[in-house]
Amino acid sequence: AQSVTQLGSHVSVSEGALVLLRCNYSSSVPPYLFWYVQYPNQGLQLLLKYTTGATLVKGINGFEAEFKKSETSFHLTKPSAHMSDAAEYFCAVSSLLAQKLVFGQGTRLTINP
Amino acid sequence: EAGVAQSPRYKIIEKRQSVAFWCNPISGHATLYWYQQILGQGPKLLIQFQNNGVVDDSQLPKDRFSAERLKGVDSTLKIQPAKLEDSAVYLCASSLETRNTEAFFGQGTRLTVV
Numbered sequence: 001a002q003s004v005t006q007l008g009s010h011v012s013v014s015e016g017a018l019v020l021l022r023c024n025y026s027s028s029v030p031p032y033l034f035w036y037v038q039y040p041n042q043g044l045q046l047l048l049k050y051t052t053g054a055t056l057v058k059g060i061n062g063f064e065a066e067f068k069k070s071e072t073s074f075h076l077t078k079p080s081a082h083m084s085d086a087a088e089y090f091c092a093v094s095s096l097l098a099q100k101l102v103f104g105q106g107t108r109l110t111i112n113p
Numbered sequence: 114e115a116g117v118a119q120s121p122r123y124k125i126i127e128k129r130q131s132v133a134f135w136c137n138p139i140s141g142h143a144t145l146y147w148y149q150q151i152l153g154q155g156p157k158l159l160i161q162f163q164n165n166g167v168v169d170d171s172q173l174p175k176d177r178f179s180a181e182r183l184k185g186v187d188s189t190l191k192i193q194p195a196k197l198e199d200s201a202v203y204l205c206a207s208s209l210e211t212r213n214t215e216a217f218f219g220q221g222t223r224l225t226v227v
Contacts, residue, residue, distance in 0.1 A: 103157070
C-alpha cells in the first residue's frame with residue numbers, strides 16, 4: 001500500500017522568507033507524486049507533479065519540488081513567500097499500478113507580514 | 114473549459130436522515146472520484162469510477178453510502194442514514210485517465226450532521 005507523511009501540520013514563515021513543506025512517501029513501486037493547494041472553502045488545485053524524468057519539478061506560483069528516491073521525499077519549496085501563499089497544502093502519491101491518489105494529512109501554511 | 118461542478122455547496126441534516134450529492138465532471142473525463150475530507154485531515158478516497166464502472170470502492174462504508182455514475186457522466190453520492198461522524202466536505206474530482214494525469218477537483222459539498 002502507498003502512504004504519505006507530511007511533517008508538520010502547521011508551518012509559519014515571514015513574508016519574503018523561504019517556504020519548505022516536507023513530504024515523505026512510501027511506495028513499493030515507482031511513485032507518481034503530487035502537491036495540491038487548497039484555499040478556504042475551495043477544492044484542491046494542482047501545484048505540480050512528478051511522474052518520470054527530471055527530478056526537480058517546477059509548478060505554478062513559483063513553487064518547485066524535488067523527487068529524492070534515496071530519501072523517499074518530495075519536499076515543496078518556494079524561495080520567497082507571499083501573503084497569497086497562505087493555504088493548506090497536500091502531498092499525494094499514486095502509481096501506474098495503484099492508480100488511486102492517496103493524500104497526506106496536509107500542512108497549513110501561514111505567512112506573517 | 115468548465116470545471117467540476119458540485120451541488121449543493123452546503124447541507125445540514127439531522128442524524129438518521131438521508132442526503133445526496135451531485136457531481137458533473139469535466140467533459141470527456143473518463144475517471145471520476147469521490148473523496149471525504151474530515152476537518153483537519155487529508156482527503157480520503159471513497160469511490161473511483163472509470164466511465165460507469167467502479168474501479169475502487171474499498172473505503173466506501175457500503176452499509177450507508179452508495180454512489181452511481183449513470184451513462185458514465187454525472188454521479189451522485191448518497192448517505193442513508195447519516196451519522197454524526199459523516200460531517201465532512203465531500204469532494205468530487207475527475208481526470209482524463211487514472212494514471213499520472215491531473216485530477217481536477219470541484220469546490221466540494223460541506224455536510225453537517227446534527
